[in-house]
Amino acid sequence: MSKTEWKEYEMSELIKEISMGPFGSNIKVECFTDSGVPVLNGSNLVGFRLNEDSFNYVTEEKATSLGKANAYRGDIAITHRGTLGQIVYIPQNSKYRRYVISQSQFRVRCNEKVIPEYLVYYFHSRLGQHKLLSNASQVGVPSLARPTSTFQKLTISIPPVAKQKEIVKILSSLDDKIELNNAINRNLEEQAQAIFKSWFVDFEPFGGEMPEDWNETRIGDLPIYVTDYVSNGSFASLKENVSLLQNDGFAYFIRNTDLKVGDFNTFVDEHSYHFLEKSKLFGGEIIISNVGDVGSVFLCPKLNKPMTLGNNIIMLRCLKDFQNYFFYMWFKWFDGQISIKNVTGGSVLQKFNKTDFKNIKIHMPLDESLERFNASISPFINKIEENAKENQRIARVRDELLPKLMSENS
Numbered sequence: 054m055s056k057t058e059w060k061e062y063e064m065s066e067l068i069k070e071i072s073m074g075p076f077g078s079n080i081k082v083e084c085f086t087d088s089g090v091p092v093l094n095g096s097n098l099v100g101f102r103l104n105e106d107s108f109n110y111v112t113e114e115k116a117t118s119l120g121k122a123n124a125y126r127g128d129i130a131i132t133h134r135g136t137l138g139q140i141v142y143i144p145q146n147s148k149y150r151r152y153v154i155s156q157s158q159f160r161v162r163c164n165e166k167v168i169p170e171y172l173v174y175y176f177h178s179r180l181g182q183h184k185l186l187s188n189a190s191q192v193g194v195p196s197l198a199r200p201t202s203t204f205q206k207l208t209i210s211i212p213p214v215a216k217q218k219e220i221v222k223i224l225s226s227l228d229d230k231i232e233l234n235n236a237i238n239r240n241l242e243e244q245a246q247a248i249f250k251s252w253f254v255d256f257e258p259f260g261g262e263m264p265e266d267w268n269e270t271r272i273g274d275l276p277i278y279v280t281d282y283v284s285n286g287s288f289a290s291l292k293e294n295v296s297l298l299q300n301d302g303f304a305y306f307i308r309n310t311d312l313k314v315g316d317f318n319t320f321v322d323e324h325s326y327h328f329l330e331k332s333k334l335f336g337g338e339i340i341i342s343n344v345g346d347v348g349s350v351f352l353c354p355k356l357n358k359p360m361t362l363g364n365n366i367i368m369l370r371c372l373k374d375f376q377n378y379f380f381y382m383w384f385k386w387f388d389g390q391i392s393i394k395n396v397t398g399g400s401v402l403q404k405f406n407k408t409d410f411k412n413i414k415i416h417m418p419l420d421e422s423l424e425r426f427n428a429s430i431s432p433f434i435n436k437i438e439e440n441a442k443e444n445q446r447i448a449r450v451r452d453e454l455l456p457k458l459m460s461e462n463s
Contacts, residue, residue, distance in 0.1 A: 133200035273411030
């Protein structure tokens with residue numbers, strides 16, 4: 054494509070509508086219901102497309118009262134407070150007709166000059182992320198200053214709509230493959246959960262009853278290493294010694310949002326990695342979100358570079374390897390989720406600390422039982438890890454293509 058066919062716009066020239074989320078006082082935890090209109094949070098704004106694995110809800114009446122905080126298919130949602138750099142579009146085949154953005158987000162509706170998928174891919178590129186985060190403040194809770202007005206002043210060079218569609222088709226085909234693998238992994242996860250249920254809920258291998266010699270024990274009294282990002286020092290020392298990088302660096306900075314989609318593109322330099330000595334990751338650790346999206350549980354993947362734990366999550370490393378899958382499944386299961394909920398507080402931003410977490414109690418199976426359970430569930434976990442590694446390879450291909458396709462010389 055010739056360079057003259059690309060045209061530079063200010064974002065205000067490409068936007069039909071833009072609006073902030075509601076004030077925090079207008080949408081508190083007590084507003085949530087079991088069904089209705091889904092409310093977006095950071096866990097939904099991972100990757101490129103809206104993640105619809107889980108939602109909180111408000112009533113139809115409450116959603117309507119929030120006016121311009123309602124987002125619809127084809128709209129873009131962007132985080133301006135918290136995990137910065139998140140931007141997704143709501144696809145035409147989304148589960149719901151409308152959504153409510155949170156107080157930490159703003160939404161954008163494009164005009165006919167640009168398609169939303171193209172805009173989202175652009176702002177996931179290195180150049181796009183640099184522009185999106187150019188007005189970010191890392192003091193306290195990370196945030197964008199004057200987010201909607203600043204966003205509208207950003208400049209972007211784009212090709213005609215026909216070329217945008219070609220580029221989106223190439224990139225979305227790779228994301229489709231990633232989503233297929235994620236769907237397969239969800240099915241494998243369900244099978245693994247069924248095995249866990251038969252062992253530790255229905256107690257089928259034990260005659261239908263919990264063995265009497267399973268003693269109730271505090272997490273803090275078990276051979277488990279529990280840590281988090283802030284264990285490495287004060288907020289001031291973390292700010293001074295930790296530098297986050299986009300797209301490449303010495304080590305991966307593993308975040309809750311990355312774990313949700315299996316796509317890792319935030320890094321730290323070598324000095325930061327060694328400063329974060331207490332929260333280095335080696336793969337296989339249990340990671341649990343403890344701020345905002347509380348209670349999401351993951352197994353840390355084994356990536357092709359050193360890794361370190363991100364903020365707003367805690368890490369558990371079982372000193373007995375055969376206990377790992379049990380604790381992973383237990384914290385995902387009802388009892389584990391209830392235990393996490395019981396140590397969680399906060400009226401607006403839900404959170405718990407590792408001290409309270411260590412006070413969670415569990416009836417601990419004997420090692421021999423855990424070793425047998427570990428053998429029965431390992432094939433499912435191993436296949437999940439294989440698919441996750443394939444997704445990482447696909448994501449690397451997509452991320453290498455992204456800047457090339459967004460270039461005027463493409």
